[in-house]
Amino acid sequence: MQIDTSSSSASPPQNQDARIRVKNRRKRYLDTHPEYFNSGLELADPLLYDRLVRRFQTPAEREAEGRAKGYSGVLEADLLRSEAKLAALQNPDGSSVAVRRSSNGDIQILDDDNDELATMTKEEGLARWRDDMTQRFLRGEDRDFRYEEVDESDEWDDVAEETRDAHDRYFDAQTPAWVHSGPGSPRITGETGVQDF
Numbered sequence: 689m690q691i692d693t694s695s696s697s698a699s700p701p702q703n704q705d706a707r708i709r710v711k712n713r714r715k716r717y718l719d720t721h722p723e724y725f726n727s728g729l730e731l732a733d734p735l736l737y738d739r740l741v742r743r744f745q746t747p748a749e750r751e752a753e754g755r756a757k758g759y760s761g762v763l764e765a766d767l768l769r770s771e772a773k774l775a776a777l778q779n780p781d782g783s784s785v786a787v788r789r790s791s792n793g794d795i796q797i798l799d800d801d802n803d804e805l806a807t808m809t810k811e812e813g814l815a816r817w818r819d820d821m822t823q824r825f826l827r828g829e830d831r832d833f834r835y836e837e838v839d840e841s842d843e844w845d846d847v848a849e850e851t852r853d854a855h856d857r858y859f860d861a862q863t864p865a866w867v868h869s870g871p872g873s874p875r876i877t878g879e880t881g882v883q884d885f
Contacts, residue, residue, distance in 0.1 A: 713844035714826050725818055732821065732830065734769035735776060740817040744810035
């Protein structure tokens with residue numbers, strides 16, 4: 689599967705083939721490292737995580753996630769979520785989630801696609817969050833990840849797919865030619881293999 693979205697912000701390659709190779713390496717890395725999507729990734733976009741994942745969690749699931757993060761992890765996530773809400777209030781165009789201050793002073797997340805969120809299931813919310821985080825990773829927007837370790841390593845190349853692509857390009861460039869075609873070719877007579885009825 690060839691993936692090409694926008695150009696990478698982490699050392700962008702010069703030509704389209706190199707950009708596609710980098711995106712494919714990043715995608716293959718994610719496919720082989722599902723632990724990238726642990727709950728610590730919540731800190732990348734706390735409002736989006738809150739909207740798509742956290743709101744579907746039961747109290748027991750939130751407690752288990754809190755125990756896994758530890759007190760400082762929970763405190764950090766809450767602090768970043770609050771800061772993100774304040775930043776979204778000050779700069780509504782720069783946030784992935786719209787927020788507003790209610791009459792009692794609380795900060796509320798607005799749902800632009802209210803119908804979609806109302807019918808969204810827990811699994812759909814998690815899948816959408818993972819997709820958003822995947823696209824973010826492919827664009828090179830994870831400031832904590834060392835992209836050069838993936839981007840510059842042949843280890844993440846899909847050699848079988850690249851071989852298939854090379855074969856496809858080769859055969860697409862060929863023009864079909866028949867053995868007995870063109871001037872000076874012998875004229876075929878007799879049985880042609882076509883049945884006459």
